[in-house]
Amino acid sequence: xxxxxVAGVGMHPFGRFEDRSLKDxxxxxxxxxxxxxxxxxxxxxxxxxxxxxxxxxxxxxxxxGQAALRDVGIERVPVVNVDNACAGGxxxxxxxxxxxxxxxxxxxxxxxxxxxxxGDRDRSLAALETAADIEIxxxxxxxxxxxxAMRLRKRIDAGLLAEDDLxxxxxxSRRNGALNPNAQRQEAVSAxxxxxxxxxxxxxxxxxxxxxxxxxxxxxxRRVEGAATGNGRPRVLxxxxxxxxxxxxxxxxEEPTATVCAAKxxxxxxxxxxxxxxAEVHDAMAPGELIYYExxxxxxxxxxxxxxxxxxxxxxxxLPVNPSGGLCSRGHPVGATGLAQIAEVVWHLRxxxxxxxxxxxxRLGLTQNSGGWxxxxxxxxxxxxxxxxx
Amino acid sequence: MxxxxxxAVEAAPTATRARLDRAxxxxxxxxxxxxxxxxxxxxxxxxHCGAAEPEPATLxxxxxxxxxxxxxxxxPPLEPPFTLGQVELPEGVLVFAHVRGLAGDxxxxxxxxxxxxxxxxxxxxxxxxxxxx
Numbered sequence: 001x002x003x004x005x006v007a008g009v010g011m012h013p014f015g016r017f018e019d020r021s022l023k024d025x026x027x028x029x030x031x032x033x034x035x036x037x038x039x040x041x042x043x044x045x046x047x048x049x050x051x052x053x054x055x056x057x058x059x060x061x062x063x064x065g066q067a068a069l070r071d072v073g074i075e076r077v078p079v080v081n082v083d084n085a086c087a088g089g090x091x092x093x094x095x096x097x098x099x100x101x102x103x104x105x106x107x108x109x110x111x112x113x114x115x116x117x118x119g120d121r122d123r124s125l126a127a128l129e130t131a132a133d134i135e136i137x138x139x140x141x142x143x144x145x146x147x148x149a150m151r152l153r154k155r156i157d158a159g160l161l162a163e164d165d166l167x168x169x170x171x172x173s174r175r176n177g178a179l180n181p182n183a184q185r186q187e188a189v190s191a192x193x194x195x196x197x198x199x200x201x202x203x204x205x206x207x208x209x210x211x212x213x214x215x216x217x218x219x220x221x222r223r224v225e226g227a228a229t230g231n232g233r234p235r236v237l238x239x240x241x242x243x244x245x246x247x248x249x250x251x252x253x254e255e256p257t258a259t260v261c262a263a264k265x266x267x268x269x270x271x272x273x274x275x276x277x278x279a280e281v282h283d284a285m286a287p288g289e290l291i292y293y294e295x296x297x298x299x300x301x302x303x304x305x306x307x308x309x310x311x312x313x314x315x316x317x318x319l320p321v322n323p324s325g326g327l328c329s330r331g332h333p334v335g336a337t338g339l340a341q342i343a344e345v346v347w348h349l350r351x352x353x354x355x356x357x358x359x360x361x362x363r364l365g366l367t368q369n370s371g372g373w374x375x376x377x378x379x380x381x382x383x384x385x386x387x388x389x390x
Numbered sequence: 391m392x393x394x395x396x397x398a399v400e401a402a403p404t405a406t407r408a409r410l411d412r413a414x415x416x417x418x419x420x421x422x423x424x425x426x427x428x429x430x431x432x433x434x435x436x437x438h439c440g441a442a443e444p445e446p447a448t449l450x451x452x453x454x455x456x457x458x459x460x461x462x463x464x465x466p467p468l469e470p471p472f473t474l475g476q477v478e479l480p481e482g483v484l485v486f487a488h489v490r491g492l493a494g495d496x497x498x499x500x501x502x503x504x505x506x507x508x509x510x511x512x513x514x515x516x517x518x519x520x521x522x523x
Contacts, residue, residue, distance in 0.1 A: 122465075122466060125463075125465060135404070135431065136431070136486070137486070139513040139514055139515070140474065140486065140487070140488065140514060141461065141465035141468040141472065141474070142474060142486060143461070143463065143465070145461070145463065146459050146461050146474050149459035149461075150457040150458065150459050150474065150475070150476055151457070153457045153458065153459055153498075154456060154457035154476075154498075157457070157497070157498055198462065199460075199462045200461075200462055200463055201459045201460065201461045201462065201463070201474075202459055202460050202462075203459075204459075247437070248429065248437045249484050250427075250482045250483065250484060251478040251479075251482045251483070251484060252482060375484055375486070376476065376484055376486075
């Protein structure tokens with residue numbers, strides 16, 4: 001199969017930027033990614049552009065990518081607009097990789113941008129609620145906080161997780177975010193503060209949850225010609241790019257969407273979960289990380305609390321998970337999140353993650369990004385596996 | 391094996407499909423005549439076997455609450471706190487809905503029963519309550 005590398009990544013910091021437009025957010029992320037790859041805008045053959053809510057929140061619908069990217073000089077090349085709710089960024093990334101594998105392009109930009117602070121909380125919450133089958137959820141007031149809360153409550157009642165684990169992973173999330181200059185939340189918090197924060201949807205408190213966020217992230221994908229060795233700087237190869245959609249969950253136990261997707265990615269890369277050395281997983285609420293330890297094969301069912309307590313998933317452990325702070329602390333500007341995960345893993349594989357770099361450079365990194373909701377399961381899920389070479 | 395989807399082409403428009411059976415006090419979904427899998431709401435094509443054989447089916451008004459959460463964030467017109475839950479019906483269908491009348495010492499799995507609002511366009515149009523013996 002055609003080898004694809006992630007040649008460059010870039011972000012506009014995540015946070016609250018009321019004076020920045022979608023164009024401003026996208027411009028910064030794209031300019032940084034293009035410079036990081038050492039290419040020019042004119043080198044791009046195609047663009048996959050992710051955004052979830054600009055239609056509802058900014059009134060910019062239908063050609064969101066073409067409109068947002070004019071300011072950074074992207075014209076003429078095909079721009080495909082991608083959604084998929086919170087998984088939009090990784091969906092754009094995967095489409096970019098497929099375009100290269102198909103032989104249709106050599107150098108492709110994947111970009112995601114989102115602006116959720118619009119001065120009206122109810123409008124932003126209503127926009128978020130559209131990431132579901134509205135025929136089912138209309139009028140329920142079913143936010144993602146409640147969906148995570150119900151998933152966690154089920155595991156707690158089954159004895160697979162303890163409430164203290166939820167607190168501990170939120171503390172870890174904020175501790176990592178405090179090391180990340182691109183993060184929305186850069187203050188460490190104590191376990192007591194997490195417990196005492198106001199309830200959102202029990203067992204979740206405010207400090208366990210991501211919030212509204214503005215931001216953008218971008219990656220340059222490129223066909224690899226010749227031997228994929230590093231030239232002073234490690235190259236990052238795409239080893240697997242898997243995608244699945246959700247399904248109608250029933251009472252019968254079935255493999256969760258993320259497990260199915262990860263299995264496809266592990267098979268494509270020819271590696272197992274024990275070989276992964278850094279991971280960014282989808283923790284819109286910090287305790288979601290614990291669920292994904294199990295679903296991605298990092299531990300056995302019921303082993304998430306123990307894995308966390310062992311320190312293995314902390315920065316410096318054998319498998320740092322969400323060293324960026326994850327969605328909860330780095331922030332979760334919906335369409336940008338999947339590409340911020342890619343950027344973080346690329347930095348770790350290159351040894352460029354600064355204070356968040358663990359012991360040495362991991363060889364393999366994984367990202368898992370889920371979006372939307374279909375009767376208990378994410379509507380979309382993407383898992384990528386990246387390898388640092390040289 | 392060829393399975394014609396002709397019946398799906400002719401399926402009733404979604405807006406005309408019954409969601410509630412007021413006489414039975416129950417939700418209406420569908421049951422696939424080919425494989426027996428139930429869905430809620432009604433489907434034109436079975437999500438399990440792919441046949442265009444689902445027929446409308448009134449679901450059991452009683453089920454089992456398997457998880458729940460109390461929400462503290464207002465979502466107009468809903469005022470917090472309100473409780474959401476996931477209910478398994480005997481037909482194997484999972485339903486997300488409001489839950490009322492939970493006591494502090496209630497533990498899942500908990501038998502619950504459907505309640506319908508007076509009008510179909512009330513918010514929420516239905517909810518579940520614990521079955522108190």
